Amino acid sequence: MTPADDHEEPLLYTFFVRSPKKHTLFLSLTLSVIAVILFLPSIIENQFPIDTLVASDKTIAMLLFLLRHPHLLLFFYGITLLCSASMLLATVMLLSIVLWVRNQHTFILTLFLTLLTGEGAMLIGKIFFRRQRPDLLFHAVSETTFSFPSGHATTAAAFFGFLAYVLLRTKQTKTTRVIGLLIAILLILLLDMSRLYLGVHYLSDVIAGNLIGLAALLFAIGITEHRIAVKKIRIPDLPIADIALVLLAETIVILGIVLLFVPPWL
Template identity: 30%
Template sequence: MLYKIPLLLSKKIKRFFQLPFMQRLKQKYPWLFAFIRKRFKTGDFFGLPFTILITLIFINLSMLSEITEHVVNSPKVKNLDTEVSGAFFNLRTPFISLLLYYFTQAGSVYGVTALTTLISILLLWKKRLYQLLALLVSVLGSGISMHFSKFYFHRERPLNLAYYATEGSFSFPSGHSTSAMALVGVLCYIAVLEVKSNKVRSLIIILGLSYILLMGFSRIYLGVHFLTDVAAGFLLGLLWVLLAVGLMEYSALKQLKRTKS
């Protein structure tokens, strides 16, 4: 899907490199012009599609780094986390708490493993090997990085506000939020690629985003994670989604070249 964006922009990109100041750059610094031209090359994964992905990954890592630094060093952010968790604790009701408790089980290790296994079998049956590999990269990669991040930061959960006893793991980042983004994000992308109707695509995206956001909300509402835990989990999961998307885009462009040749 991303590979189609450069194809749609190809004429505008061509005009951009024909502008006077770009032509002057070509004359004065041909090596720099050639480097920029390659970064905006259409029809090649390591051209504009790769540039788009690298830019998104850089932005993601910058935001994740910023949150991590504030969680470790900023008393204001720690106070904000405490205030937000306290506010949700005061709004908590037995019915909604129980409802979200059962919902959040879908984001547990068992829930994610079960859904990933079922989707993997389906993709394998349909011989969508690149999509299967992308799914596994996103889910397994996010799970491993999340595990080591928790171990590294050793942040304690807000146990005095928790609705239920947690499994004993650390708080930062939220595993449920990471897994929800990594799994549902890739599944939504695959579904959007397969569906032709724009209305159905929009519905898939809305449902996917709603699930991810509700999963993060439930972790704060139930008092088992802080706000920054959830935000970091979303960003960490999104990082692996971007890598998985890159893998699928590489496959799509490869197949496109085969059909043209």
């Protein structure tokens, strides 16, 4: 064995330089989105005067406040619970068990890498920007952390984006993949809207959160695809009913909370 054989190439070198060509798209997208996030404050400041941006955010917040309806408040309260900390933890644990039972061990790593990366970046953003939330008058639910970026929007893009990736990566019919992708996008948009409608975030908060969640997802996908290619991992079949049952269980719990407990704004 030669000395060169004993030398192990650095992980970053093997990841960025020796990755299979078919994974270049994932790596490029990841780096592009991360770059956008890093330079987002400068881009916003140069393209939109800060006074204009703040005024737009506040105008939208006021408009949604004036358009509030009790039934819509309940609906969006249920939607926002989808990505609450306790609900997310329970759902992730249940989904991890399902993936483990179905021998989808690779995707468990992807799931946790996506969420941990996204949540970590989001928390750093909150500490760095320290943006205050909309006026308490607008709040339909209680929130105590900083506003920018939105944690719920970050989680929504990361988690539902992950589910869409799993459907696209496993053996599914074309119809299932298309419907699954559309449902994931719809849930992300509904989650974003819930944070605005409940008066706890500005539009720029949720957009930034989505970007962070997307960047975390693409980063995790890039690592996953590289690992699959290098280790020649075979992806077992995953019945769509498994994911549907996990989401159904979460939905039933949320319906129980919404229907049986007094809403926080009453």
